Amino acid sequence: xxxxxxxxxxxxxxxxxxxxxxxxxxxxxxxxxxxxxxxxxxxxxxxxxxxxxxxxxxxxxxxxxxxxxxxxxxxxxxxxxxxxxxxxxxxxxxxxxxxxxxxxxxxxxxxxxxxxxxxxxxxxxxxxxxxxxxxxxxxxxxxxxxxxxxxxxxxxxxxxxxxxxxxxxxxxxxxxxxxxxxxxxxxxxxxxxxxxxxxxxxxxxxxxxxxxxxxxxxxxxxxxxxxxxxxxxxxxxxxxxxxxxxxxxxxxxxxxxxxxxxxxxxxxxxxxxxxxxxxxxxx
Numbered sequence: 001x002x003x004x005x006x007x008x009x010x011x012x013x014x015x016x017x018x019x020x021x022x023x024x025x026x027x028x029x030x031x032x033x034x035x036x037x038x039x040x041x042x043x044x045x046x047x048x049x050x051x052x053x054x055x056x057x058x059x060x061x062x063x064x065x066x067x068x069x070x071x072x073x074x075x076x077x078x079x080x081x082x083x084x085x086x087x088x089x090x091x092x093x094x095x096x097x098x099x100x101x102x103x104x105x106x107x108x109x110x111x112x113x114x115x116x117x118x119x120x121x122x123x124x125x126x127x128x129x130x131x132x133x134x135x136x137x138x139x140x141x142x143x144x145x146x147x148x149x150x151x152x153x154x155x156x157x158x159x160x161x162x163x164x165x166x167x168x169x170x171x172x173x174x175x176x177x178x179x180x181x182x183x184x185x186x187x188x189x190x191x192x193x194x195x196x197x198x199x200x201x202x203x204x205x206x207x208x209x210x211x212x213x214x215x216x217x218x219x220x221x222x223x224x225x226x227x228x229x230x231x232x233x234x235x236x237x238x239x240x241x242x243x244x245x246x247x248x249x250x251x252x253x254x255x256x257x258x259x260x261x262x263x264x265x266x267x268x269x270x271x272x273x274x275x276x277x278x279x280x281x282x283x
Contacts, residue, residue, distance in 0.1 A: 001189045002109040003270055004100070005233070005260040006090075008073060009115035009140070017058050018135060020120035020127065022047065024202050028115050028140045029055060032063055033070035036166040041065040044078050049122075057127035058120065070166045073113055075141045075199050083161040088183040088197035090143050091151070091167030093175035096258045101177070103234065103261045106148050108189050110274070111181070113141040114209060116216060135216045137209040137253075139277070143197040146184030151175070190274045206280040211250055219251045224269040225262075234261045 010019045014031035021027070027046045040063070041052040052065030071079060073090040090111060092100060117140075119133035149155060153173055156163040167178055183197035200207055211220040225233065226242050226249045235257045236242075243250040253260075264270040 001264040001271075002103060002105050003262045003264050003274070004105060004109060004111045005262070006073075006111050006113045007115065007258050007260075008113045011116045015055075015059065016062055018116045018118040018129070019140075020054060020058060020129070021117050021138075021203050022049070022054075022120050022122075022127070026117065026138060026140045026200060026203055026207075027051075027054065028113075028117075028199070029058075030069040030071045033068050033166055035169050035171040036068040036070050037164050037169050038069055038071050038080055038166075039066055040069050042080055043069060043071065044076075044080065049127075054120075054127050058129065071164075072166050073111070073141060073143060073197075074165055075113075075143065075197050080164065083163070085159075085161040087146075087161070088143055089162060089165060090181045091165060091179065092181070092259070093151075093167065093172075093178040097177035097179050099234065099257070099259055100179075100261070103263075105145070105181075105259075105261065107145050108184075109145050110187075110189055111143045111145070112139050112274075113143070114139045117203075134210070137216045137219065138203060139200065139207040139209065141197070141199040142187075143181065144184045144187050144189055145181050146196060147182050149180045149182065151178035151180060155180070187278070190271045190278075192275065192278060194278055200281050202281075204280050204283075206277050214250075217253045217255065219253055220245075220248050221251055222269065222273055223247055223249050224267060224273075225249055225251070230266045231263050234259075236260065 010029040019029045043051040055063050075088045117138045119130045156168045187194045209219040210216045211218045235254045241252045
């Protein structure tokens with residue numbers, strides 16, 4: 001099994017701000033995409049609040065409700081209207097997909113999606129970020145790969161329930177290395193009966209990657225993540241990025257790259273760590 005830590009959602013370059021944590025709930029905002037088939041106003045409300053309003057308020061109107069949203073990874077059945085047979089999926093293309101292919105990411109491998117988050121609140125009818133709230137990298141969702149498909153013009157006809165995905169939009173069809181990853185039914189790779197894909201509803205310490213009182217790019221991970229002669233988390237082979245803190249390790253993450261791959265067969269502790277995340281999230 002490969003574990004892929006996959007960076008997704010709003011950030012400084014895409015959307016212009018973090019995704020919000022509202023009343024303890026993680027609301028990952030899909031990035032703007034003018035060619036996508038879905039607009040923000042068509043995405044179902046988050047915890048009772050329209051996504052379109054959250055986006056407009058937090059971006060100070062730079063991203064509007066009528067703008068198109070790159071709803072990917074597409075993990076929630078209730079996010080938009082669905083055709084019969086829909087299942088969660090994730091699309092990748094270009095250099096990032098080449099990276100996944102080079103590491104043979106496929107059936108049974110597990111994506112953990114993380115993003116840039118900050119606590120927000122509603123004041124006077126408008127959403128705003130809480131002053132001095134920390135900026136964090138937080139895990140917000142997962143997808144175990146059930147099957148992989150290269151995107152072709154025929155794929156939408158073969159899988160009509162996937163036709164609304166942004167990687168099947170007319171202008172996206174020709175993306176280099178355009179690929180879709182469809183979810184498995186269950187998290188069988190780590191021995192759980194949990195759904196093969198989904199989102200974590202509330203923030204918990206186990207989901208926070210960022211080290212306390214550090215910039216969001218400095219992560220605190222279990223000590224076993226330290227390579228120690230094993231193949232490292234991809235893009236993080238420089239040993240000076242890793243700092244041993246006894247029971248944990250600090251990692252200064254790279255500023256580039258969307259997909260960081262870890263060969264879990266080289267790190268047998270990974271499966272129990274993953275199970276502990278799901279146990280904590282379900283408490």
